[in-house]
Amino acid sequence: MHIVVLPGDGIGPEITAATSEVLSTVSERFQLGLVLEEHAVGHASLAQFGTTVRPELLDLAKAADGLILGPTATFDFKDEARGEINPSRYFRKTLDLFANIRPARTYPGRINRVGEFDLVVVRENTEGFYADRNMEEGNGELRVTQDVVISLRRITRQCCERIAEVACGLAMKRRKRLTIVHKANVLRMGDGMFLDICKATAARYPELAVDEVLVDAVMAHVVRDPGRFDVLVATNMFGDILSDLTAELSGSLGLGGALNMGTRYAMAQAAHGSAPDIAGQGIANPVSLILSAALLLDWHGVRSGQPRFVSAAVAIETAVAAAIGQGQATRDVGGALGTAEAAAAIAARLQT
Structure with a gap:
């Protein structure tokens, strides 16, 4: 190799x-x-x-x-x-x-405050709110006036489909539990499409136990009881923040491996x-x-x-x-x- x-x-x-x-x-x-x-x-x-x-x-x-x-x-x-x-x-x-795989787990012999857990955050890696990678040319942030900046988020069917497929495949190799992380109650079009595609993809894996949780609620649940989660799939920015949190809960960000x-x-x-x-x-x-x-x-x-x-x-x-x-x-x-x-x-x- x-x-x-x-x-x-x-x-x-x-x-x-x-x-x-x-x-x-x-x-x-x-x-x-x-x-x-x-x-x-x-x-x-x-x-x-x-x-x-x-x-x-x-x-x-x-x-x-x-x-x-x-x-x-x-x-x-x-x-x-x-x-x-x-x-x-x-x-x-x-x-x-397009897929950022971020496992997080606790280690025997280390004291932790949240109980034992072993989970993976699957994060879409090529679009979302990341202004330096979601445009074919140019940048996804625009300064309209000196006091106004607009940040554009790109969500595409292709990217949703392929990250959902990766997450489902990984969950099938683990404990067969998938959590879809989203904010479709507010970002109705972008996260709504992401949620619908993830659910449709997971439906092709009848052995999977699937739930969906709003991103703010996920953060609260992860801090309280991370052991309830197995594989979590999220859009780029939500996945970035969530994966740093779960790594830190395992003991340190220095314990967080990542594969792109x-x-x-x-x-x-x-x-x-x-x-x-x-x-x-x-x-x-x-x-x-x-x-x-x-x-x-x-x-x-x-x-x-x-x-x-x-x-x-x-x-x-x-x-x-x-x-x-x-x-x-x-x-x-x-x-x-x-x-x-x-x-x-x-x-x-x-x-x-």
């Missing part, structure tokens, strides 16, 4: 190096033959090439079996005419990575940002990107019909849980290890 690795900004290079160590270890154990090809992106690329994302990277990503993107300083990149391209948006849009997937391509990406305030200190939690890489291995294994990649993904998740459960983790989740040491503790469990 050939993976293009883009370390990114801030803590990106640190947690990417940690993830590469874990991948090298699991590759040797399961004979995956992983080839990790690293390239600059973000500020490092801007300094070297005059752009945060070289055009050649798209061809490299398409030729590879998967992509790993470390956190990038997205807020810094405002003017594409000056080469300041948002790497996350660029790859999600150009590779049509489409029909042909997939990109592993940590759920959090580049955290420049702690960059270079060796204290960042590498688990989010490690779990994201595990999701990428699983995707490749299922897509290519190679079960050893699926087994490797399960082994990584098991090793992460064991390390966290025994306190061999970074400070944000109750441990005392640095970034490299936390990765080494996970890698050590993959050698046995």
Whole structure:
């Protein structure tokens, strides 16, 4: 399996190096033959090439079996005419990575305030209120006057149908429970269509238990009793907020893995940002990107019909849980290890 690795900004290079160590270890154990090809992106690329994302990277990503993107300083990149391209948006849009898969779970050995849970947020990834990706040309935000801004939300039948299909398929592999998250009582046309399509898609899976919950009510229920949920499907912005919340409820945003997937391509990406305030200190939690890489291995294994990649993904998740459960983790989740040491503790469990 050939993976293009883009370390990114801030803590990106640190947690990417940690993830590469874990991948090298699991590759040797399961004979995956992983080839990790690293390239600059973000500020490092801007300094070297005059752009945060070289055009050649798209061809490299398409030729590879998967992509790993470390956190990038997205807020810094405002003017594409000056080469300041948002790497996350660029790859999600150009590779049509329409589904953002965000698992969240609690870990034995860690105290949590909301009870045990294991759920997945399936988020539509290419339209909605995200102004930088919902237009063929231009931007979805308009400044009408100095004091008036209009933000446009795009909802399409195609995008609703394919994200609903992904969510139903995932729920069928888990506990066969699907929750449709929406605000159709107010956004009657956009969320109304999303809700109708999700329900129609789920109807083709008679074994699924399906419910629908308003997004504000879902937030309250998740805080009170996240264990009631299995797979939740939502439009882009609602899914973004909900998945950050569920990751934090599991113990830290640093535990939230994420996979951006489409029909042909997939990109592993940590759920959090580049955290420049702690960059270079060796204290960042590498688990989010490690779990994201595990999701990428699983995707490749299922897509290519190679079960050893699926087994490797399960082994990584098991090793992460064991390390966290025994306190061999970074400070944000109750441990005392640095970034490299936390990765080494996970890698050590993959050698046995």
